[in-house]
Amino acid sequence: MTWLLQLYPRAWRRRYGAEVTAMLAEEPRSLRLALDLVAGAVDARMHPQWTPGAAEAEGDHEMTANTACTYARTGYAPHRAKISAAWMLGISLVSVVIGLTVSSAFGDSLYTEALFTSAFFIALLVSNFEGRDPRPYTGAARVVILTTGSALIYGFFLAVSLVAERL
Amino acid sequence: MSRQQTGLDDFGRFAEPALLILISLADGSKHGYAITDDIEQVTGVRHGPGTLYGALARLESRGFIEPVKSTDRRNPYRLTDLGRAALRTRLAALEAVTRAGQRRLVASEG
Numbered sequence: 001m002t003w004l005l006q007l008y009p010r011a012w013r014r015r016y017g018a019e020v021t022a023m024l025a026e027e028p029r030s031l032r033l034a035l036d037l038v039a040g041a042v043d044a045r046m047h048p049q050w051t052p053g054a055a056e057a058e059g060d061h062e063m064t065a066n067t068a069c070t071y072a073r074t075g076y077a078p079h080r081a082k083i084s085a086a087w088m089l090g091i092s093l094v095s096v097v098i099g100l101t102v103s104s105a106f107g108d109s110l111y112t113e114a115l116f117t118s119a120f121f122i123a124l125l126v127s128n129f130e131g132r133d134p135r136p137y138t139g140a141a142r143v144v145i146l147t148t149g150s151a152l153i154y155g156f157f158l159a160v161s162l163v164a165e166r167l
Numbered sequence: 168m169s170r171q172q173t174g175l176d177d178f179g180r181f182a183e184p185a186l187l188i189l190i191s192l193a194d195g196s197k198h199g200y201a202i203t204d205d206i207e208q209v210t211g212v213r214h215g216p217g218t219l220y221g222a223l224a225r226l227e228s229r230g231f232i233e234p235v236k237s238t239d240r241r242n243p244y245r246l247t248d249l250g251r252a253a254l255r256t257r258l259a260a261l262e263a264v265t266r267a268g269q270r271r272l273v274a275s276e277g
Contacts, residue, residue, distance in 0.1 A: 019242050043181075
């Protein structure tokens with residue numbers, strides 16, 4: 001469940017990530033807990049709070065320069081940030097719901113474990129595509145690329161889980 | 168956002184969890200998990216980490232609480248003087264509302 005913390009802004013994770021990770025270790029996994037974390041991530045992105053610890057950890061000026069370089073290099077468009085974030089959170093949420101549903105119906109398995117692990121990276125892939133302007137591919141090409149990419153990511157983590165189990 | 172604001176009025180859905188955190192910290196410093204347990208004992212409601220840390224971040228950013236130096240990953244927090252004053256103000260307001268409600272209820276029944 002700690003992978004959901006990847007949905008939070010980096011400054012937030014540096015400030016509170018270790019504390020929340022320790023807290024999650026003592027909380028039983030549930031859909032309610034997952035939804036609470038996703039809602040918290042949306043809030044942390046929509047209403048970032050200034051705290052002395054977060055500002056020190058982030059290095060505000062350096063981050064601004066780095067962020068500008070990242071925008072210039074990748075074509076990431078700030079005005080599409082909300083759409084990108086919505087894809088990120090939406091896919092993560094759907095993955096959690098599917099994973100928990102499958103887990104409760106058939107029990108924990110390598111397939112659901114791989115789904116939980118790959119969800120963030122699939123969400124990152126789609127969010128990255130949708131956050132660009134102009135978008136690199138449109139229509140059917142985008143659907144094929146994203147579907148294939150998602151399947152490859154899931155396949156990779158499934159393969160890693162299978163290999164890890166045999167070792 | 169000014170750090171000198173003295174109320175929880177702009178906390179939105181985090182106003183109630185924030186008040187409960189202030190109440191929990193009124194008798195001494197606690198880390199997140201202990202705060203959650205304490206709130207559950209007092210109210211019967213267990214807040215998830217997303218809600219708890221949404222409220223904690225707001226309280227810390229306004230200077231109502233501050234972290235206590237600790238080597239533990241579970242960092243404890245304590246009330247600041249500003250937080251104690253905000254809690255007093257809030258509890259006094261709630262007390263006035265409670266008194267008014269009870270007075271009207273008694274009047275309507277009598």
